[in-house]
Amino acid sequence: MNEIVDLSLIDWSRGQFALTALYHWLFVPLTLGITFILAIMETIYYKTGDPEWKKITRFWMKVFGINFAIGVATGIILEFQFGTNWSYYSWFVGDIFGAPLAIEGIMAFFMESTFIAVMFFGWDKVSKRFHLVSTWLTAIGANLSALWILVANAWMQNPVGMQFNPDTARNEMVNFWDVFLSPMAINKFLHTISSGFVLAGVFIIGVSAWFLLKKREVPFAKKSILVAAIFGFLSSLFLVTTGDGSARLVAEKQPMKLAAMEGLYTGKNGVGLVAFGIFSPTKTDPVNEKLHDFIFKIEIPNALSYMIHRDANAFVPGVKDLLNGNEAVGIISASDKISRGKMAIETLRNYKNALTEGRKDEALQLKEKFMSKDFQDNYFKYFGYGFLKNSNDIIPSIPLVFYSFHIMVILGSWFLLFFMLSMYLIVNDDITKRRLFLKIAIFTIPLAYIAQMAGWTVAEVGRQPWVVQDLLPTMAAVSNIDAGAVIVTFWLFALIFTLLLIAEIKIMTTQIKIGPKEGGH
Numbered sequence: 001m002n003e004i005v006d007l008s009l010i011d012w013s014r015g016q017f018a019l020t021a022l023y024h025w026l027f028v029p030l031t032l033g034i035t036f037i038l039a040i041m042e043t044i045y046y047k048t049g050d051p052e053w054k055k056i057t058r059f060w061m062k063v064f065g066i067n068f069a070i071g072v073a074t075g076i077i078l079e080f081q082f083g084t085n086w087s088y089y090s091w092f093v094g095d096i097f098g099a100p101l102a103i104e105g106i107m108a109f110f111m112e113s114t115f116i117a118v119m120f121f122g123w124d125k126v127s128k129r130f131h132l133v134s135t136w137l138t139a140i141g142a143n144l145s146a147l148w149i150l151v152a153n154a155w156m157q158n159p160v161g162m163q164f165n166p167d168t169a170r171n172e173m174v175n176f177w178d179v180f181l182s183p184m185a186i187n188k189f190l191h192t193i194s195s196g197f198v199l200a201g202v203f204i205i206g207v208s209a210w211f212l213l214k215k216r217e218v219p220f221a222k223k224s225i226l227v228a229a230i231f232g233f234l235s236s237l238f239l240v241t242t243g244d245g246s247a248r249l250v251a252e253k254q255p256m257k258l259a260a261m262e263g264l265y266t267g268k269n270g271v272g273l274v275a276f277g278i279f280s281p282t283k284t285d286p287v288n289e290k291l292h293d294f295i296f297k298i299e300i301p302n303a304l305s306y307m308i309h310r311d312a313n314a315f316v317p318g319v320k321d322l323l324n325g326n327e328a329v330g331i332i333s334a335s336d337k338i339s340r341g342k343m344a345i346e347t348l349r350n351y352k353n354a355l356t357e358g359r360k361d362e363a364l365q366l367k368e369k370f371m372s373k374d375f376q377d378n379y380f381k382y383f384g385y386g387f388l389k390n391s392n393d394i395i396p397s398i399p400l401v402f403y404s405f406h407i408m409v410i411l412g413s414w415f416l417l418f419f420m421l422s423m424y425l426i427v428n429d430d431i432t433k434r435r436l437f438l439k440i441a442i443f444t445i446p447l448a449y450i451a452q453m454a455g456w457t458v459a460e461v462g463r464q465p466w467v468v469q470d471l472l473p474t475m476a477a478v479s480n481i482d483a484g485a486v487i488v489t490f491w492l493f494a495l496i497f498t499l500l501l502i503a504e505i506k507i508m509t510t511q512i513k514i515g516p517k518e519g520g521h
Contacts, residue, residue, distance in 0.1 A: 009483040010475050013085045016490040018460075020078045022453060023497040027071030027504070029452050032146055032193050033200025034064045035139035037231055039132075044227075046132045056220055057135075058123070059516035060204065063508060065120060070504045074497060085486065089467050089477035096162050096173045097152050100180075104148035112141030146196075147189050154185035156468050157459075158253045164380060166351055166370050171471070184249055191242035194235050195455060198415050201232020202448040205422055207512055209441035212432055220516050222426060229422035236416040243412070244307065250462075251308040251316070254469060256394060257462035259319045260401040262304060265291055267317035267326065273303030276406055279399045290395045291319060319398070323391055334391035341386025344370075344379040384466065387476040396464040404457040411451040418444055 038060055045053035079101065082090050090097070118126060118134035126134075155161075161178030162171045173179060205228045208221035251258045259265070262274050277297030302312040309316075315329055325333030347370050354363035369375055388394065422441070425431035431438070463469060467477040 006483055007475075009481070009486060010478055012483055012486040012490055013478045014474060016085060016486055016493065017078075017081055019490065019494060019497070020074060020081060021456070021460075023501065024071065024074035024078050025452060025456060026449065026501065027067050027074065028146070029196035029199040030067050030203055031064065031071055031142050032196030033198070033231075033235070034060060034067075034203070035135075035142045036197065037200055037204060037227060038064060039136045039139045040227055040231065041224075042132050042135050046128055052219060052223065055516045056224055059220070060224070061120065062511055063207075066504060066507050066511065068116070070500050073500065077493070085479050085481070086467070086477050087479040089472060091170060092472055092477070093156075093159075093162075093171050093468055096155060096159075096171055096179060099173060099176070100148040100152040100155075104145050107144065107148075112138055112145060115141060143193055146193055150189045150192055151180055151185045153459075154182060154188040155179055156466075157188070157463060158182060158184040158249075159468055159471055164383075166348055166367055169348065169352075171468075183245075184253060187242055187245045187249055191239065191246050194239040194242055195452060197235035198232055198239055198412075199448040199452060201228040201235060201419060202415060202444050204228035205232070205418075206441045206443075206445040209438040210512070211515065213435065213438050213442075217515055218432065222431065225422055225431065226426050229419050229426060232415070233419035233423060236412070236419055239412060240416070243409075248308055254463055255317050256319065256322050256396065257401070257458075258308075259317065259322065260396050260398045260462055261405040261458060263294065263297070263398060263402045264304075264316065264318040265320055267315060267321040267329070269305070269315050270302045270313045271304040271316040272299035272301045273307065274299050274402075274406070276410070277402070279402070288320075288323075288392065288395075290392060290398065292399060319395060323394065334385070334388075334394050337382040337385040338388055338391065340379045341382040341384060341388070343386070344375075344383045345386040347375070347379070382470060384468065384471045384473050384476070387473050388465070393465050393473070396462055401458055401462045404454040404461070408451050408454040408458065411447050411454070415444075415448065415451070 038057055041053060041057040041060065044050075045057055082097075115134040115137040118131065119138050122131050122134060159171070160182050161173060161175040163174045164170070165172050179185070205225050208224040208228070211217045211221040247258070250261070259267075262271075263277060263279070264271065275298040277299075278295045279292040280295050281292070305314040305316055306312045308314065317326065317329065317331055321329070321331050323334050325331050325336065347366060351363055351366035351370060354360075354366055370380070385394075418441070421437065422431070425434055425437065465473040465475065467474050
């Protein structure tokens, strides 16, 4: 068991994975959304026969191709890091985590890669119907890739459908459908892809606004805005719905993350929802330095209780309840969980020692004890806590999670309003006169990417210290390698990814400046 690890190795391994994931996610959401917008635009061309729609489709297809190519490179590196930097994690859950990733490669990525070739190179070589089908299948394939990856991520947030094997010290899948159809997996997939749809809508409107400001390709820009605004508006409504579902699931499965999202330290009945607030950078709780006080906050009374439990007076636990325990509502303390986790680890170690030393009767008794329902429910359930050194380790960075969550929500509200304004102006044929709005549309593009990064910061930083919720903390998941090697590759990846991003922006802006060509060629 990987109990003691160099702290610098943990920090640099986390940093390297975060770096790769954040760069990768700069490319993924646009791919998820723009493929469906392409399919809608080509469907309009197929139905109307209007060559303008073919030109529109082919232009945005080129933009998608540039984004897709560079996104694939970062994604491949990300998957390899599970084996290089997180080998104990890969051993501990590889039977479960590897299955959806394998399906993603065999089915979804293969499907996407096959039909993307027809989509790009099949114009005037295959029938209009077959080409349209290929475009739709590319969109479906891209989002199926996201499905399997997000199923794997959701399992890390809420491990289900598995059983721990004490003989191999691994978690093994016992019910694929529990993993695939868990509420966490379904909601995470729907919320994530709808956020990608929103970003794609914002991106197309922003680029089209640039053409309108330059008084170029006006019909092309207006039609692009019309499709993107409707698509983005519907996606925003769905995003709000899935966001509500996400909050309730987090409250149930990851209450510490919810407490950090809201800066809630002491639980109570009828908890308000913090619309916005600012933490003091210096003033902290007199007992726990991780708990910063608010300088000020704007709160909606009872809203959090209602949002989570559909009861305005319901109890919502805070950080201190989860840290110190609250017998009144059945919450045990973190120190108690650590003791139980250590008992689970010790029992497993004793079983392995008994096996190694040939004490078969003792080994059988220990295995029966370990696998009993009472032990699984009361001790193994907290297995990961046994690796922690003190109770405060269960608290994530509250200011980072809080600010990220509220930035995401505020920007999400702006996107909904933005799409409504876009639809109103385009329908009333007034958008070309609104130069201020067109400029705002361009500057909304980076805001959409900021919202994406903020959302993933909440999801991943908010569940720290866990790689697998309650079962495996970060400190026990890393590979036993030299920290210096991780530091070197961190800076190497930082350089390569930055160059790739610069190349993407340069190629993308060049293509946009060229604009759509007559006849769609």
